[in-house]
Amino acid sequence: MRGLDEGALRALVPRVLAGLVRRGEDFDAAEDALQEALLEALRVWPEHPPREPGAWLATVASRRLVDARRSEVARARREEAVHAEPFPPQSAVGEVGDDTLFLLFCCCHPDLAPISQVALTLRAVGGLTTREIADAFYVPEATMAQRISRAKRTLHGRRLDQPGDLAVVLRVLYLIYTVGHGGRVDLAREAIRLARQLTLATEEPEARGLLALMLLNHARRAARLDAEGRIVTLDRQDRSLWDAREIAEGVRVLQSALALERSGRYQVEAAIAALHDDAASAAETDWLQILAWYDDLVALTDDPVRQDPAAVLARAVAVGHVLGPAAGLRETDRLQEAIGDRYRWHAVRGHLHELAGDLPAAGAAYAEAAHRATNVAERDHLVRQAARARA
Template sequence: MSTAVDETALRDLIPGVLAALVHRGADFATAEDAVQEALIRAVQTWPRRHPDDPRGWLITTAWRRFVDLVRADAARRDRELKSFDEPPPGPAEHADDTLYLYFLCAHPSLTPSSAVALTLRAVGGLTTRQIAQAYLVPESTMAQRISRAKRTVSDVRLDRPGDVRTVLRVLYLVFNEGYSGDVDLAAEAIRLARQLAAVVDDPEVSGLLALFLLHHARRPARMRGDGSLVPLAEQNRGLWRTDLIAEGVTVLQAALARDRLGEYQAQAAIAALHADAQTAEETDWVQIVEWYDELVRLTDSPVVRLNRAVAVGEADGPRAGLTALANLDPTLPRYTASKAYLCEKAGDTEAAAALYAEAAAQAYNVAERNHLTLRAATLRQALPHDSD
């Protein structure tokens, strides 16, 4: 009797299998192709006969395919293949090469978009078609992007520790892509962050995982049935996933206890304070501002300062928020929308309506643009109209 293959468990094996081939001397691009073909064969054959050592089976199958690909490559016809010894039979070594592969895919020579695409393909096991759908680009465009990235890292050898912060930035970008096509990139980022946390002893890795979990917990309440956005203050908190919130808080508390604060832990702490409030009115904005102060100290990011200004507007009143906002660059993303919100809270309906309309023209996606346009229209209707 055949049973379906657990594709998530199968994809969890990919980093170790691919890294094993690269460590044995395979070039990254060809090794990645070989692993993808081994995965296809696993899906086809494992339902009938599941191996006792799945990782070892994948390494052996992928290595055989790698050798076949090299032999078939005319440009490498004269390469000496004697050194390509097949992995010995028996259980595969379980030395975890996941981190090695993360460092390779987040190599500084790659652009952020290429690093994300390569991570999703090589570490995540997604197909080129799935990644293209998620990014809303033609499959041929994504195939070229991934091919260039693979060529870039093919000859890279990591003979010194890689930069975990670069890996975390790549995962952060994956999470922020959210969802489109048939791939939920937010869920994929959580899966990959869990995998990374299992092999890296760094509180910032745990902080990023906690941040993902706490943000993802609010996802069921973020959109209405018609696809329109629901602002945080208006969300039905009964729809928030308490299991993810509890896990995120537990992971965050363990990270903070190590007293090595980083930007992802601070962001997660802010998300935890939002999650802890039973209603929007109960949100501890004073403590949120304090965490934003920590974030400013850690990052000195203009975007963080923008978010802090909005939090100040909640904690100390909209006029205080507008004062903090006035010190920032008005070309910052969502500056105009933030100013519109604070003006609305301050009772300046006319200015808020005009700013919402301006912000809608600058919006990054349709849902955000529609939300801002509707807010502008609603406020305009509330304005007094002169009668003839």
């Protein structure tokens, strides 16, 4: 399309859609109208490119919405929506003036299930196609289309004057990040892009903490898998493959968050990631500081064993490195009744036994973890760990 490349159009669509929704239009109807406007643009723009593509799309989409309102069935209800006063954004970012962020908060509406919040965010804010989202989640396109349709039906008729709060938005962005880096769309990069926009609109330190955490973890992406696509654990990664610029940015963002002295989960996790990234080798890891941060992390919840078992298990590993493997194993003994049925509990036991030099016990623990693992890549990795220990 002459005058506007695909990347610029992808960035433009969420802003136009958000402008329609902010005005009080129904989410589903607004998206349908915008799709019709895009089809019209494909026909008109090659010969008559507009000076203001966004305004052109908004005008054509608005006309389509007006045409739809002429339906006899819903005339009264839609006329009422037309004459209602437009509402201000009631999100934690306040008056940001960024329609993309407003749309992000609307997609995280509290009435939507987490998976629906993620799918709708990627579709409406990220500008991804249903097929791209389905590929990223490794589900059929039809399944993802149903999820998105259900989410839009849930929002049907709502004025969206109570979009999701900042904590929900942060959780959705982190879930998008952790879904994976495979497929034709790198969801990690998309989550980082959206988190960057969010930090420009709010002074909330947890937003910066989340961005820092993403950057510090994403910096290691090139070293996470070997040439055959197998998992490489952090202690065995080639650190020369880590992205030093991304690490430096993550540290800067984290420092700006910690300076506000309102600590939260994402900031603490980012601080732990920064300490791992700062070590030139696994042997030089500052486990004492890492343990202190894990102490802070588990203190954020009333019942960390049940509410945050991953953090408690990670703390047991840190205890093993600081106070010795026996101390770490005693920590896992204390956790056995509550979470001893999880594969990660057995994997941590395997690591601590290996740290202590008890390779037969390590092999047995890794094998039990592999038996319980559901993720194929993690299961294969644990099988190799068990075989290595036994050898």
